Amino acid sequence: MADVPPYPLYGRSYLLYRVSPLHHGDAPLLNDRTLTTHAKRLREQLKGDNVRGVEVDFAGTEDALPNLGPLQECDWDMIGDEDAWIDRHRQLVDPEASQLTTVVSAEQARGIEVTLDYEKQSYNALLLRDPTLTSSPGGFTSLPLLLVKMPLAIRDIFVNYIRTSFDAHVVPLRLSSAFVTSSLETFFRHLSASTSTQSVEDVIRQLQVQLSFHNATTLLRHLDVTIAGRDVPGFLERGKLLRDAKGRPFTAAFAAYMKKHLALDIFHPKVQVSRISCASFVLATDRLKLMAPDVADVSIADSDSPEGSAGELAVQEFYTSLVKEATGTGIFSSEDLTVNRRSSTPSSESVSASRRKRAVSNVAAGSRNAKRSKAREKENRDGALGDEEMVDA
Template identity: 80%
Template sequence: MADVPPYPLYGRSYLLYRLSPLHHGDVPLLNEPVLDTHAKRLREQLKGDNVRGVEVDFAGPEDALPNLGPLDQCSWDMIGDEDAWIDRHRQLADPDASHLTTLVHAEHARGIQVTLDYENHAYNALLLRDPTATTSPHGFTSLPLLLVKMPSAIRAIFLDYIRTSFDAHVVPLRLSSAFVTSTLETYLRHLTASTSTQSVQDVIGQLQVQLSFPKATTLLRHLDVTIAGRHVSGFLNRGGLLRDAKDSPFTTALAAYMRKHLALDISHPKVHISRISCASLVLATDRLKLMAPDIADSSIVDSDTPQASAGELAVQDFYASLVKEAAGTGKFLSEHLTVDRRSSTPSSPTSASASRRKRAVSNVPAASRNTKRSRAREKESRDGVLGDVVMADA
């Protein structure tokens, strides 16, 4: 079986941003020819060699970052879930696999992946939504969560392009301490469920909790608390015995321990839990690195009714919560639109598809040269299916 590159949500450190709905008028944004046009326009801005059809020459990001080399390719592509990602790359590697498809339909897309391939480095960004809540105001597409992995000079141009092309508001997404800790509690809750076949120590491993004091003092920036993997379950069990710890047993136990041994009250408003780091994820108030979850062992489940592993369920819950957090509480939308969108969004996606097992393939990295050849082959296939571009480049 051909190697499949890792799903882009996993294994990369992203800065977090939130987006207002993207305005594009009557022409749908989630349309391959339209995305190709935006890729061409962004490429021209990054290269700095064309303004309204006139060749120009000025110092751009490539001069500021000489180690990147020339920009070989800029692409905008719709991205689906992990299964769609694997189907797409397996079909690109094996054109005879006619039962698979490289196309992601707009109604099933998670969002858009923007990829920048320089000679020496590759960068990307993800504009994401909850695929179970795809409604948007007319002429807009809501992709509230923006994940960006780019150096600052390139990132500034990319964010400016999003603002000006879609009349969008782009701001950093700052996660609260409550969100950071609830993410950890979600992982632990799934791992300790009666149906879980995975252990806390194997999935979480060593856990590091960072405490920061932004409004209390300038002398102490942060304090890191490291807990060995074998002791995480002990904190969790202890929290289950404490009062008012039903929804957050680990955090409650940690607070009791810190209060007793360090005389530090982590529930104080001036004490923030600013980052958690473990084997499954690194989540800070402004950035994220999520690792691919282990799938369930097919030998212990009925193949006709595949069950998601505890790690997969935790990732599903976390993804849904992060998208909702980025969408906010109506800061960018009117209140009635926000209420309508939230009422159609379930609190937690649950079931995995029957082909979920194949996700393990996507953990195998592929060579960059093969990736570029695959993209070229996909472009030829896509042009044959979609025909002429429906959005003229002004």
């Protein structure tokens, strides 16, 4: 069971992009044959080969990034949810598990995973769709959220391939301060619920909030505030007593604390909450690292329990709101912050089985392939890629 690799959404630092609906004509995009074709074409561009006898615009990346070695594999695959991921890899390591369903249908797919395996390192990207909206106009497929973990030279070629192959508009996704703080409040709300068996202190642990002042002064670019895990519940309790909390108790209490002790108004237009870091996630205005949530204890699960642990429910709501933000339909896509958030937590038909599967995946998240670990150490030591923001902590 430990051979099941971690779900690709978790444990990796991704840059955020938003993508317009992908145009592919009559041939469906979420189809193994179509995805294989795109994998071949992208591989040819990355290697600097000719495409149908025409010289491509890019000369490839093997000369630009010699320390990676040659490109060995380029794969495009449909990716389902965590349960589908575990079923697929359990069958790969245990061929006798024939009762498992390993085929992800176009309707069940969460999106597309693009993986690039070089001799000494691997990279990937995720094209993800809104879980509440699986239909698109004819000839188009909507996968609005793009997560990319690639060094700059490879990333440029990949993003350009998406633009030219699907006549798509791809731009960096810049999250607002309101969205960043709201994501933290989402975790607090689920962890503080009466049905939660997890505590805020155990799940969040140490909390770090970064405030940036990009347009205010050149003398001070940002300020990092670290809050010990044991003090976080106190902020929440104090925030619930404040008159202007408006469903954001931690943000209100933190703002009051900063104003009293540093005379700093975090709601000032020139002050931006640019990053929040804790044990569950690292979320900045342009990047994300999401950790696998702890699953609920199956032994104490009953019919009255929710469809997952508080951490799982928080991740599900956060994922949905992030995709909606990429589409421009999220509540923070405009300055009107008075729109009520609609809960969009999906239900599960098999709660106990789901929790057991995800527990297996979470255990495997700590394991690393020896070959890739050595390459990672060499990369960090030599600084060959020069793209430090994509190195996982």
